[in-house]
Amino acid sequence: MPTTTDGLEDIVATHSRICDLDGKLGKLTYYGVDIHDLAQNSSFEETAYLLWNGVLPTRAQLDELKLRLQAHRVLPEQILELMHLLPKTTTPMDVLRTSVSALSAFDGNLTDTSPEANHRRAERLTAVMPTIVAGWEQIRHGRAPITPLTDHDHATNFLYMLTGKMPDSYTAHVLDVALILHADHELNASTFAARVTAATLADMYAAIVSAVGTLSGPLHGGANEQVIRMLLRIGELDKAETYIKEALARKDRIMGFGHRVYRTEDPRANYLREISRELGKRTGDSTWFDISEVVARVVKEQKGLYSNVDFYSASVYYMIGMPIDLDTPIFACSRVSGWTAHVLEQYAHNRLIRPRAEYEGPKNTPYVAVDQRG
Numbered sequence: 075m076p077t078t079t080d081g082l083e084d085i086v087a088t089h090s091r092i093c094d095l096d097g098k099l100g101k102l103t104y105y106g107v108d109i110h111d112l113a114q115n116s117s118f119e120e121t122a123y124l125l126w127n128g129v130l131p132t133r134a135q136l137d138e139l140k141l142r143l144q145a146h147r148v149l150p151e152q153i154l155e156l157m158h159l160l161p162k163t164t165t166p167m168d169v170l171r172t173s174v175s176a177l178s179a180f181d182g183n184l185t186d187t188s189p190e191a192n193h194r195r196a197e198r199l200t201a202v203m204p205t206i207v208a209g210w211e212q213i214r215h216g217r218a219p220i221t222p223l224t225d226h227d228h229a230t231n232f233l234y235m236l237t238g239k240m241p242d243s244y245t246a247h248v249l250d251v252a253l254i255l256h257a258d259h260e261l262n263a264s265t266f267a268a269r270v271t272a273a274t275l276a277d278m279y280a281a282i283v284s285a286v287g288t289l290s291g292p293l294h295g296g297a298n299e300q301v302i303r304m305l306l307r308i309g310e311l312d313k314a315e316t317y318i319k320e321a322l323a324r325k326d327r328i329m330g331f332g333h334r335v336y337r338t339e340d341p342r343a344n345y346l347r348e349i350s351r352e353l354g355k356r357t358g359d360s361t362w363f364d365i366s367e368v369v370a371r372v373v374k375e376q377k378g379l380y381s382n383v384d385f386y387s388a389s390v391y392y393m394i395g396m397p398i399d400l401d402t403p404i405f406a407c408s409r410v411s412g413w414t415a416h417v418l419e420q421y422a423h424n425r426l427i428r429p430r431a432e433y434e435g436p437k438n439t440p441y442v443a444v445d446q447r448g
């Protein structure tokens with residue numbers, strides 16, 4: 075039987091200045107700036123600057139960062155060739171993990187482990203990950219990857235590379251806000267994985283490969299894809315209540331609900347719920363929002379659980395036309411800003427992360443020669 079220690083629940087494993095999370099109050103800040111202020115006023119680029127530098131940028135610093143991110147969107151040709159060699163059925167998260175790993179070969183100078191070089195890597199990885207995700211979307215459908223724009227913001231360019239069309243300003247705003255809301259979340263599993271890898275003084279690519287792999291699981295970032303699959307299975311509003319009650323009676327986990335830290339509503343879910351509601355109105359089809367609302371009510375009534383960031387983001391991404399299996403890669407394209415911020419912090423104050431396990435196995439087991447084993 076797992077115990078709370080198995081999941082390191084409430085164990086303080088490091089010190090960090092980046093993200094403050096109050097699970098009782100449902101309050102989330104990045105370097106003290108409230109997530110609501112960021113969602114309402116900031117951009118993904120500005121939020122990433124905050125995570126990497128600890129302060130909001132001046133106008134000039136923000137403009138310079140945007141130019142650097144735009145310049146680093148292009149993928150090495152060899153990575154695109156590598157992606158062409160993968161079976162078309164490879165999941166986008168596996169393609170992302172593999173491509174990030176391969177990017178280390180094109181770093182130019184991996185021996186430079188200065189803070190400045192790692193800061194540049196953080197920017198480059200954040201700039202290029204959408205190009206990988208969008209490139210795979212084209213390649214797996216037999217189309218040529220779309221060359222990134224060099225003069226638009228991160229969210230607009232991401233949508234353009236995914237669809238080949240310039241998005242309308244509201245859709246670009248929706249993705250931008252979603253990217254802000256997902257950017258960091260203290261010592262979540264993928265960030266912890268990145269920090270454990272970085273703490274061995276492995277390079278930043280290795281740390282981000284660990285993080286992408288960790289995010290992919292359905293108990294973490296992979297839940298958003300499972301949420302929309304569930305909403306589609308439910309299909310009609312009047313089936314939602316029964317579907318959830320039956321699932322709970324079978325002791326199924328309802329994806330997009332529950333959280334290790336929040337004991338109240340996740341402030342990001344609240345924000346995404348309003349975007350989902352608005353998208354329902356704008357598209358003239360509120361089915362996915364309406365079903366989500368019933369699911370949320372029933373899970374709260376039956377289990378006392380609140381929705382997390384993965385719940386309403388699922389219907390939001392669906393309504394802006396995202397292919398379902400890109401939900402978690404989109405999350406990764408945001409969270410890479412937080413992962414890299416934590417890796418920079420880990421390198422700056424490093425100590426190997428190596429906890430202990432309480433041994434529960436047999437003792438004094440005799441070694442029996444192979445031919446004498448029964």
Ligand SMILES: CC(=O)SCCNC(=O)CCNC(=O)[C@H](O)C(C)(C)COP(=O)(O)OP(=O)(O)OC[C@H]1O[C@@H](n2cnc3c(N)ncnc32)[C@H](O)[C@@H]1OP(=O)(O)O
Pocket residue numbers: 081292293294295297326327328329330331332333334335377379382383384
């Ligand atoms: C970006 C993110 O990573 S946000 C989280 C995304 N993940 C999901 O949405 C997956 C669904 N949620 C879950 O599985 C969990 O709530 C987690 C993994 C997020 C957190 O779980 P933990 O803090 O480890 O709680 P734990 O797994 O111990 O569950 C405690 C109890 O609540 C129940 N529970 C927790 N979440 C759910 C859920 N979503 N649906 C149904 N029951 C749940 C468990 O079955 C367990 O019940 P029991 O005590 O009767 O066995």
Ligand SMILES: O=C([O-])CC(=O)C(=O)O
Pocket residue numbers: 258259260261262263334335382383
């Ligand atoms: O913090 C966690 O455990 C999960 C996570 O990444 C998030 O909620 O954004």
